[in-house]
Amino acid sequence: MTEKKATLRQLERYPNYLAYLKKLDQRGIDKVSSPMLAGVFNCSEEQVRKDLHLIAKRSGKPGSGRSVKELIEDIEDFLGYNSEKRAIVMGVGNLGTAFLRYNGFIKAGIDVVAGFDSDPKKLGKSVEGKPIYASSELKKVIEAKDVTIAIVTVPAGSAQSVADELSEAGIKAICNFSPAHLNVDDSIEVLNVDLAATLAVLSHKVKDRE
Amino acid sequence: MTEKKATLRQLERYPNYLAYLKKLDQRGIDKVSSPMLAGVFNCSEEQVRKDLHLIAKRSGKPGSGRSVKELIEDIEDFLGYNSEKRAIVMGVGNLGTAFLRYNGFIKAGIDVVAGFDSDPKKLGKSVEGKPIYASSELKKVIEAKDVTIAIVTVPAGSAQSVADELSEAGIKAICNFSPAHLNVDDSIEVLNVDLAATLAVLSHKVKDRE
């Protein structure tokens, strides 16, 4: 079941292709070619061809291109949109609550099943039908619901201890929204999404243009 | 004022260095070396050296390394944490509200000044003291407050029209949280942050390990 492996750069590109292909599909366009996508994304058609070839289950037709619907299916399949995964949110503050409420994850096969918080006032309550637990319940919930991913939205100061608890409880992947560096075992995948830094980088690029 | 330019990859690494350096600083550690950082980030010490050398205003001391405090200062300077920028949020739903409330942006020099929404019930209200306007006010607000960045959190269906309005109103950069491809003029920097796709990619990597 393991496909050829994509590079990190490619992984980053697939969601962009996907978003655009869906747009085409909505407009009723059912064929797409590499030169066409290359134009849209400002990259070479060879890159598009390699990217699509890597993950496509069916080959394209020389002369006419590839089926939009088939490509959407294959990219979603490759990214795992069709294999259900469970996630939890650590820290039910503003951002954490937004993740519990956000219903856009489900289309990517990700089901956010619960929140965790240290504030006793929040315990036992629920957001959008998703219960909020104390971290003492972590291991139990992770095992019972087969949770793979933890979304960490606690303040920087407590991020490391939360990461330790997650590691202890057997989590597989952490998506870290706190602006803190996490020390965890190499067996856990960590992705840092520092929103403030992301925006800073964006504006840095604007400055560079001038 | 334009420093040598960093590659995209480097830009992504600086926030990680920064988070770790701050941790060291808190612990009262005031010297850091490339081999040490390389160990923490699982990369080569040469890469660390090149990254730091590129942005450091002061040189390191052979034998003993670099000053943690100076590095923090230089990275923050380079990323633009010390040059105030204004941002607005398009779409005051769950995620948008979280961004209006989140106070972590200010340390990166980003001041979220207002929200925009199409729902008449929300207009005139405010979140965390930040007013919510109709998009008819876009141009006025962007010009009056010298806004650089727009954070787009509207549903995929309206993302393109919002992008068009932003373009029209003279925005410089868009951080797009909707899972939609945006067609905008090349003069506008666009960064796509598809959270669902991000998580999917993360869990894809977990799968690949097995």
Added chain:
DNA sequence: TAGATTGTTAATCGATTAACAATC
């Protein structure tokens, strides 16, 4: 000084681009 680490040039590695035969 001796040990460690810097800054920087040269070698290697990987990803992107170019080229082209195959084919719908």
Added chain:
DNA sequence: TAGATTGTTAATCGATTAACAATC
């Protein structure tokens, strides 16, 4: 068929790693 696009191998480009002299 002719035109366009695919799949794939070879060439190029850029980024990472290795090497090493300089120096605190």
